Amino acid sequence: MRIGVLGTGMVGRAISGKLAELGHDVRVGSRTASGDTVVFADAAAHGEIVFNCTSGAASLDALGAAGDLAGKVLIDVSNPLDFSGGGPALFTDTTDSLGERIQAAFPDALVVKSLNTINCNLMVNAAAVPGDHVVFVCGNDDGAKARTRELLGEFGWTPERVIDLGDITAARGTEHYLMLWLRLMGVVGGPSFNISVAS
Amino acid sequence: MRIGVLGTGMVGRAISGKLAELGHDVRVGSRTASGDTVVFADAAAHGEIVFNCTSGAASLDALGAAGDLAGKVLIDVSNPLDFSGGGPALFTDTTDSLGERIQAAFPDALVVKSLNTINCNLMVNAAAVPGDHVVFVCGNDDGAKARTRELLGEFGWTPERVIDLGDITAARGTEHYLMLWLRLMGVVGGPSFNISVAS
Helix, strand or coil: CEEEEECCCHHHHHHHHHHHHCCCEEEEEECCCECCEEEHHHHHHHCCEEEECCCHHHHHHHHHCCCCCCCCEEEECCCCEECCCCCCEECCCCCCCHHHHHHHHCCCCEEEEECCCCCHHHHCCHHHCCCCCCEEEEECCHHHHHHHHHHHHHCCCCHHHEEECCCHHHHHHHHHCHHHHHHHHHHHCCCCCEEEEEC | CEEEEECCCHHHHHHHHHHHHCCCEEEEEECCCECCEEEHHHHHHHCCEEEECCCHHHHHHHHHCCCCCCCCEEEECCCCEECCCCCCEECCCCCCCHHHHHHHHCCCCEEEEECCCCCHHHHCCHHHCCCCCCEEEEECCHHHHHHHHHHHHHCCCCHHHEEECCCHHHHHHHHHCHHHHHHHHHHHCCCCCEEEEEC
16 A cells, blocks of 8 residues: 655654555655655655654644645644643643644545554554553544554554544544553553553 | 541542441531531541542632641542533643642642542442553652552552552643543443553
8 A cells, every 4th residue: 555654753663664564655754855755745645545653743834744635544643742841741732632633724634543642663563562452543534544443453453452432532532641651651661551441 | 547528429429438338437528518418627627538529620629628638648539620611621731730739739738649530430349340450549648649559459459450650740641531531431331441551
C-alpha cells in the first residue's frame, strides 16, 4: 500500500521503518527534503493513507503544508504536549483535542486518532509488552477506522485488542490519558508499558 | 478506626456503608444534619481519616466547612467534573488538579488522592470486576499513603494492585484519565470496568 508518513522524529521513524519492512511503499515527509526524506506535500500526495507523526504543536502547520488531504485516511498519532511551562502539560483543555482540531482544519480528510497512548516501539510491535493490552481508535468515518485497524493488525494489534471509542471527540480521552501515562512511565521506569481493560 | 465521610451521594454511601460493614466507627457528613447524617464539621472532627466524597465542584466549600483538618489523612475521591458545557469536561487544566487545589487550600491536611478512577461499587469491592486491575494513590505524605493503602486492602485492593504515582501533582494524571474512562464506559456499556498495567 502507498503510505505517507509525516515526521522524522522517533515516532515517524518507527512507523515508516516498520511499514517498509512489511512491504509497503512508504514516503517520509519533513519540512525540507534530504536524503530519502521528501517534503510534506510529496509524502502526503504519495499516500492513500497518511500518518501524522509530527509533534503536536507543529501538526496543524505540517498538515497545512501537506497539500490536498481530501479523501485520505489520516492516522493522527500526535499528542498536544506542551513543555513550555516546565512540566509536561497539554495545550488543549478537556472540551477539545488535537484530533478534533485537525479534523476541523481539514474537513475532507478522514482523521483517525490512534496509537497516541503508547511508546513508538510498542506502536509497531504489540508483542514488545506481554499481555492483552490495548490500543484505541476514534474518528468520524467507519471505513477509515476499518483501514486503520488493518494496519494495526499488521503491527500485531489483533482485532480484540483494538478498542473503537467512537467519533473523533473521543480523542479528548486518549490525549488526556497522557497525563496518567507520563506518571506511569515514572513508576514503571520507562515507556515500555500499556494498559488493558477488565470488565 | 474512627472515619469521617463527607458526602451523601453514591460515592459517600458506598464508602461509608462498606466501612461500617468492616466494623469502623463511621460518621457521614453533609451540609445539613438529618437522620444518621451529621454536618461536615462533626464528621471531620470524628475521623482520624476523612474521605472527601463530595462532588468536585463543591469540594473546596465542603472542606472549608469541615473545620480543622490539620494532621488528618484526607482521602480525596472527588473528580473536577464539569457538566456546565453540555458534555463532561474537567474544570482544571493539565497544569493543575483538584487534589492539588485541596492540598493548597488545607496545607496541614495529609491529602491522598485515590479511588477516583473507578466506579463506587468497585471502589469498595475490588473483586466486583475480575482480573488484576489497579487503583492509584498519590500524595505528599508517605505515612498518609500507607494508611490509605491499609484501608484499600480492606476493600480488596491487595498491595500489588495499588500503584503509588508519587506526590499530589500526580492527581493531574488520575483526574484527566477520567476523560478516557467516560469513553470506555460507553464502549463497555456501564461503569463496571477498570484498567491494569502491563510492562
